[in-house]
Amino acid sequence: MHVVITGGAGFIGRRLCLELLRRGQLTSGAGLPARIEHITLFDHLPPARPVKDPRVRYLAGDIGDPGSVRDVIAAGTDSVFHLAAVVSAEAEANFDLGMRVNLDGTRNVLEACRALPRPPRLVFTSSIATYGGKLPDPVTDETLQTPLTSYGAQKAAAEFLVGDYSRKGFLDGRALRLPTITVRPGKPNRAASTWVSSIMREPLQGEDAVCPVTPETRMACLSPRRCVAALIRAHELPAEALGISRSILLPGLSVSAREMADAVHRHAGNRRLGRIIWEPDPAIQRIVDGWPKASRSARAAALGFEGDASIDEIVRGFIEDELEGQAQ
Amino acid sequence: MHVVITGGAGFIGRRLCLELLRRGQLTSGAGLPARIEHITLFDHLPPARPVKDPRVRYLAGDIGDPGSVRDVIAAGTDSVFHLAAVVSAEAEANFDLGMRVNLDGTRNVLEACRALPRPPRLVFTSSIATYGGKLPDPVTDETLQTPLTSYGAQKAAAEFLVGDYSRKGFLDGRALRLPTITVRPGKPNRAASTWVSSIMREPLQGEDAVCPVTPETRMACLSPRRCVAALIRAHELPAEALGISRSILLPGLSVSAREMADAVHRHAGNRRLGRIIWEPDPAIQRIVDGWPKASRSARAAALGFEGDASIDEIVRGFIEDELEGQAQ
Numbered sequence: 001m002h003v004v005i006t007g008g009a010g011f012i013g014r015r016l017c018l019e020l021l022r023r024g025q026l027t028s029g030a031g032l033p034a035r036i037e038h039i040t041l042f043d044h045l046p047p048a049r050p051v052k053d054p055r056v057r058y059l060a061g062d063i064g065d066p067g068s069v070r071d072v073i074a075a076g077t078d079s080v081f082h083l084a085a086v087v088s089a090e091a092e093a094n095f096d097l098g099m100r101v102n103l104d105g106t107r108n109v110l111e112a113c114r115a116l117p118r119p120p121r122l123v124f125t126s127s128i129a130t131y132g133g134k135l136p137d138p139v140t141d142e143t144l145q146t147p148l149t150s151y152g153a154q155k156a157a158a159e160f161l162v163g164d165y166s167r168k169g170f171l172d173g174r175a176l177r178l179p180t181i182t183v184r185p186g187k188p189n190r191a192a193s194t195w196v197s198s199i200m201r202e203p204l205q206g207e208d209a210v211c212p213v214t215p216e217t218r219m220a221c222l223s224p225r226r227c228v229a230a231l232i233r234a235h236e237l238p239a240e241a242l243g244i245s246r247s248i249l250l251p252g253l254s255v256s257a258r259e260m261a262d263a264v265h266r267h268a269g270n271r272r273l274g275r276i277i278w279e280p281d282p283a284i285q286r287i288v289d290g291w292p293k294a295s296r297s298a299r300a301a302a303l304g305f306e307g308d309a310s311i312d313e314i315v316r317g318f319i320e321d322e323l324e325g326q327a328q
Numbered sequence: 329m330h331v332v333i334t335g336g337a338g339f340i341g342r343r344l345c346l347e348l349l350r351r352g353q354l355t356s357g358a359g360l361p362a363r364i365e366h367i368t369l370f371d372h373l374p375p376a377r378p379v380k381d382p383r384v385r386y387l388a389g390d391i392g393d394p395g396s397v398r399d400v401i402a403a404g405t406d407s408v409f410h411l412a413a414v415v416s417a418e419a420e421a422n423f424d425l426g427m428r429v430n431l432d433g434t435r436n437v438l439e440a441c442r443a444l445p446r447p448p449r450l451v452f453t454s455s456i457a458t459y460g461g462k463l464p465d466p467v468t469d470e471t472l473q474t475p476l477t478s479y480g481a482q483k484a485a486a487e488f489l490v491g492d493y494s495r496k497g498f499l500d501g502r503a504l505r506l507p508t509i510t511v512r513p514g515k516p517n518r519a520a521s522t523w524v525s526s527i528m529r530e531p532l533q534g535e536d537a538v539c540p541v542t543p544e545t546r547m548a549c550l551s552p553r554r555c556v557a558a559l560i561r562a563h564e565l566p567a568e569a570l571g572i573s574r575s576i577l578l579p580g581l582s583v584s585a586r587e588m589a590d591a592v593h594r595h596a597g598n599r600r601l602g603r604i605i606w607e608p609d610p611a612i613q614r615i616v617d618g619w620p621k622a623s624r625s626a627r628a629a630a631l632g633f634e635g636d637a638s639i640d641e642i643v644r645g646f647i648e649d650e651l652e653g654q655a656q
Contacts, residue, residue, distance in 0.1 A: 095496060133572040144472060146491075146573050153492035157485035163474075164481035168423060244461040245474050 001026060001034040002076050006063055006109060007084035008041025009048070011184050012125075012227060016081060017041060017051050019228050027236040028078055028121050042072045043084065048186065063105035066112075073112035073120075081231060082109045082124045088287065090190035091151040102154035110161055114170035122162065122173040123234045128220055128252060128292045130156040130177060138220070138294035141249060148290040149192075163246040166239075174234040174242065179220040179252025179295055179307075181227050182260075183318035192287040193219065199257060200315060203264050203274040204323065211257055212281035218293040220252025222307060223314045224321070230305050237303060251307030253314070254294035263311040267319060329354060329362040330404050334391055334437060335412035336369025337376070339512050340453075340555060344409060345369060345379050347556050355564040356406055356449050370400045371412065376514065391433035394440075401440035401448075409559060410437045410452045416615065418518035419479040430482035438489055442498035450490065450501040451562045456548055456580060456620045458484040458505060466622035467548070469577060476618040477520075491574040494567075502562040502570065507548040507580025507623055507635075509555050510588075511646035520615040521547065527585060528643060531592050531602040532651065539585055540609035546621040548580025550635060551642045552649070558633050565631060579635030581642075582622035591639040595647060 003020060005013045017039055020026065025033040041047070042059045050058065061068035063084045073080055084105060091098025106124065113120050131139050132148030147153040162173040184197040195211050196219050202209035222230075230250055242248075261276050297305075308314050331348060333341045345367055348354065353361040369375070370387045378386065389396035391412045401408055412433060419426025434452065441448050459467050460476030475481040490501040512525040523539050524547050530537035550558075558578055570576075589604050625633075636642050 142470075142472070144470070145488075147488060148495065148572060150492050150496065153488040157488040160473075160475060160481045160485045164478050167476065167481075168478065244476060 001028060001036055001078040002038045002040070003036055003079045003081070004040045004042060004073055004077050005081045005083060006042045009043035009045050009058065010083060011186060012181065012224065013041060013043070013081075013083050014047065014049065014051060015224050015228050016231055017056060019232065021051070021053055021055065023232075026079065026232070031238060034078070040072055063108060064100040066108045069105070069108040070112045070115065073109065073116070075117060077116060077120050079235060080109060080113060080120055080122045081235070082106065082122060085125070086151070087189055087191035088129055088149050088151040089192040089284070091154065092149055092287070093190070095150055098150045098154055102151065103158060106158040107161065110165045110171065114165065119169060119171045121235055122171045123231055124158065124162050124173060124175045126155040126159050126175045126177045126247065127152065128177050128179050128249070128295055130159070131292050132290045135292055137292075138252075138254070138296040139249070139292040140295070141297050141299050149287060159247045166246045172239050173246050174237065175247040176230060176234050177247060177249045177295075178227060179222040179250060181224055182221050182314060183322070184224070185322040192284050195257070195284075196221065196260070199276050200260050200264050200318065203276060204268070204271060204319065205274070206272050207274040208277055209274060210277045210279050212279060212284040213257055213288055214280050214285070215258035215261070215278060216256055217285070217288060218254050218256045219288070220292045220295045221255050221311070221314060222250060222252055223317050225317050226306060226308055233303075233305055241303060248300050248303065248305065249295055249297040250300055250305055251297060252292065252295035253308045253311070255311045259311055263315045266312065267315045329356060329364055329406040330366045330368070331364060331407045331409070332368045332370060332401055332405050333409045333411060334370045337371035337373050337386065338411060339514065340509065340552065341369060341371070341411050342375065342377065342379060343552050343556050344559055345384060347560065349379070349381055349383065354407065354560070359566060362406070368400055391436060392428040394436045397433070397436040398440045398443065401437065401444070403445065405444060405448050407563060408437060408441060408448055408450045409563070410434065410450060413453070414479070415517055415519035416457055416477050416479040417520040417612070419482065420477055420520075420615070421518075423478055426478050426482055430479065431486060434486040435489065438493045438499065442493065447497060447499045449563055450499045451559055452486065452490050452501060452503040454483045454487050454503045454505045454575065455480065456505050456507050456577070456623055458487070459620050460618045463620055465620070466582070466624040467577070467620035468623070469625050469627050477615060487575045494574045500567050501574050502565065503575040504558060504562055505575060505577045505623075506555060507550040507578060509552055510549050510642060511650070512552070513650040520612050523585070523612070524549065524588070527604050528588050528592050528646065531604060532596070532599060532647065533602070534600050535602040536605055537602060538605045538607050540607060540612040541585055541616055542608050542613070543586035543589070543606060544584055545613070545616060546582050546584045547616070548620045548623045549583050549639070549642060550578060550580055551645050553645050554634060554636055561631075561633055569631060576628050576631065576633065577623055577625040578628055578633055579625060580620065580623035581636045581639070583639045587639055591643045594640065595643045
């Protein structure tokens with residue numbers, strides 16, 4: 001089978017690709033696992049750390065361009081993981097870019113899937129940024145989506161399209177509402193939540209990190225390991241298990257900035273830790289305060305999706321995968 | 329002030345135009361009523377019954393074409409009522425047309441509003457068809473939107489965009505989730521709910537009507553009078569009254585097909601009534617069964633929106649406005 005990952009040069013795209021290669025197979029429409037022959041990683045940027053495997057190819061292009069997307073989701077595509085997105089703070093600063101990538105880009109993916117001779121399976125990454133305002137804690141399956149960012153509005157609108165394209169039989173889609181994924185490797189990005197990774201990643205590598213929110217600020221967190229497992233789980237679920245909604249809220253562990261800082265100290269080992277410089281930025285604080293502090297979904301649990309047990313588990317996973325496990 | 333009504337050749341567009349002309353003024357951004365100087369009715373069809381008034385002009389064009397929409401929502405536009413839509417059964421049969429009109433057309437309207445020097449007030453008609461599946465009865469402010477038609481998915485996605493363009497200050501929008509509007513004059517259209525008007529309208533005019541659902545089938549109904557009043561009410565509310573959500577669920581009276589038929593008999597007067605021929609159509613029944621049977625919104629009530637008290641009020645209004653009140 002042939003798998004396409006949009007946003008494939010990004011961190012989650014890379015981790016998903018590595019895990020698919022490790023498994024070597026994926027369950028799809030027919031219900032039986034099929035061997036993964038090819039993985040195409042589509043992105044507008046070249047990969048920082050390319051995956052080297054004969055089954056993998058990189059394709060550069062613009063998700064906002066229908067022709068480029070048709071070229072990558074070409075005949076023979078069995079599965080698409082659509083991860084490409086403009087992140088929250090960037091979509092807030094550049095409205096047109098957010099609309100072009102997050103909404104039009106998703107439509108381009110949906111239309112390319114629809115044009116295939118056999119409807120492919122599609123996993124789309126939505127976000128708990130589709131929730132906002134005065135929210136219950138935790139956010140659950142019963143919580144209304146009231147996005148307070150353009151990113152959230154674009155993702156929420158796209159979820160309805162994934163649901164409708166699936167209902168029409170144009171594709172077999174699943175949309176996952178991801179909590180904040182942490183700890184991400186690399187550099188800070190333009191997500192308003194980027195500090196959730198920075199304040200653990202930088203100190204563990206001896207660097208100082210600026211935290212733009214107060215120590216009490218809590219976020220709904222999910223580790224990269226659990227995220228990748230959820231993407232694959234979402235792909236492998238039979239359509240019948242999903243019922244009328246193709247959207248699934250993933251479980252987000254509630255962790256405060258201070259608890260993150262404390263966990264880093266517990267797992268420092270012999271490392272000389274960098275410091276956290278607390279410099280609240282009102283614009284970032286306002287966006288972050290509008291997001292869920294935790295998420296819990298009975299539906300996701302029944303479908304076999306698992307969250308993280310503790311911030312310690314998340315920090316240990318980061319150290320193993322990114323600081324010690326450099327082989328990957 | 330200059331008001332634009334998209335879908336202005338349609339039934340609600342015409343009734344709204346007549347009511348605006350009768351009032352002669354409209355409260356807008358500044359909070360004080362302003363005199364209505366011009367009303368532009370934009371539609372792809374010529375009006376069946378044109379409104380003749382020096383303040384009114386008709387403009388033909390395609391809502392799916394950005395340039396045409398920019399031409400109609402031109403400099404000097406203060407208010408836009410965006411009613412243009414492809415109805416439910418038609419959007420189900422012609423997916424691309426539904427996407428083009430209901431989603432892209434709405435984006436064209438939003439972008440044209442954004443391009444104006446002063447952000448206009450926008451009233452957008454969404455629908456209770458944005459709800460679906462196993463629904464509470466009545467549907468309320470707490471009910472999740474799970475559309476089971478393309479029309480519903482497109483309207484739900486568009487609501488998020490209206491909300492976000494408003495939050496960004498590009499326009500000052502309000503989205504109304506309309507129940508089934510009944511009794512409509514004229515001919516059946518391609519809405520899956522068109523029978524809700526036919527089974528009252530045709531018998532009252534001596535004609536037989538086919539009802540494609542069972543007599544027990546209940547619908548959430550709103551009269552044209554209440555609908556037009558709600559559109560104007562939505563326009564006149566100050567933005568501060570709306571809070572973080574720009575969407576408002578309107579109250580829909582629960583009426584069964586049989587109760588509609590009975591009401592016609594009670595208000596027949598000297599008329600020779602046509603018959604109802606009960607011929608359930610499984611495709612229509614399935615769509616209609618997925619919609620709310622009633623809607624009630626504490627928020628709408630607090631904001632001053634009113635529903636109909638009884639099916640008798642609805643039938644009497646139709647007789648007065650469309651069968652006796654032909655002067656309009």
